[in-house]
Amino acid sequence: MNDAAPISILIADDHPLFLKGLREIIEQESEWRVCGSAQDGQDALDQIVDTSPDIAILDINMPRLDGLAVARYIHERHLSTAIIILTMYDDELLISRAVSCGVKGFIIKESAIDDIIAGVETVARGGYFLSPRLSGRLFHGSSEHHILQNVVRMELTKMERKVIRLVSEDLTTRDIAEKLFISPKTVENHRSNICKKLKLHGKNALLRYVLEHKETLQRILQEC
Amino acid sequence: MNDAAPISILIADDHPLFLKGLREIIEQESEWRVCGSAQDGQDALDQIVDTSPDIAILDINMPRLDGLAVARYIHERHLSTAIIILTMYDDELLISRAVSCGVKGFIIKESAIDDIIAGVETVARGGYFLSPRLSGRLFHGSSEHHILQNVVRMELTKMERKVIRLVSEDLTTRDIAEKLFISPKTVENHRSNICKKLKLHGKNALLRYVLEHKETLQRILQEC
């Protein structure tokens, strides 16, 4: 960390308060420099492409383009900027998705300031960083979200994913049939197969399951 | 705001980053002074009792004691400190609860910095402040949470509340009947009456409704 040139860092968060706090923290370090800030993902991406900072610290929830979408873009085009993702929640599904988007660091916002600094430092040195609170649970076997990811993404077929998504949107079998231009009976078959694959038994089991994991499901099933 | 003595402000948030940002914003104003900061509610409360600041800005979600509990304590003992609550979400139920805890300001964290300053200023002058995004919807008639609060608490009878709570815990009519030592038919009647009062129609409407508002419901129905 004894380079002459300071490490350039772009920060992006739609919460002004957070942006302010983050900037203060970074500017306390003499070898770091905030080369830009953004309040939405698109602006952040444009600035990254323009100025190619060493590191970009992105909030995961931002207007126009979320942090992961920015990360995916950077990763696919092999740009040099290392991405650190900020999040409010320790959501394992997000972490695994982030890793596949080439994210180098994953920091939970409630971290102590020293932990945040340590994370940025690690990534600046070319390493990977996960907030302590996150990494603990990461290797803790099958979390709810892992089940969801594996089961919904891997085991379910395209049509089954479409159906389960529409179920989660409060549509009945008949509605789904109309929407997909297939017979209600076919939809029932799909429902039945979904229940088998997800090991759901009993009346309204699928409905309960789907409403219980509504947000997570709809996040996973965006592509359908 | 031309007093000689600066306005003393205590800030509390379990997110160090936020705390940092908040402190920076406040210290930019010459007539304001951060007289203390805390990362949990108990610490905040102790400091408020000790130093009686003019204003305390409290995050709603904090370890040990949440922001509303602190506000309630301050309010019940008629301490002079004015409370401003910070929150991530525009949850109307929280606002109404906060108002009954004597809270003077309610600021959503994603507000622009100027809005935050305006809010603190308003409360410092003895006024009440609600973030623009919040107040807009507050007077917008029947919000989801108002429906819940009014309908569930006021319109539903004791038994109906017990039943809807057990429905939200994934119990079937038969299970509920066994648990309450009444006939399944009675439970069905209660369900039916609940549906009428909540204006729910169609198959599984109650189940959908209840799962949709699970957390809110169980928060409201703690006493059952």
Next chain:
DNA sequence: TTTTTTCTGGGGGTTATCCCCTATATTGCT
């Protein structure tokens, strides 16, 4: 090309929920 999987339909059945009734006992309020 052969094989497997998926998608598409259907028959027929059980059950839970919702919905419309009626009716009695109890509780609480005026």
Next chain:
DNA sequence: AGCAATATAGGGGATAACCCCCAGAAAAAA
């Protein structure tokens, strides 16, 4: 004491979801 609301219980019916079976067509994989 009388009235209203509530809790209890049931009859009977409609429908949606689940559950088992089967089978042909289409698509994907081997």
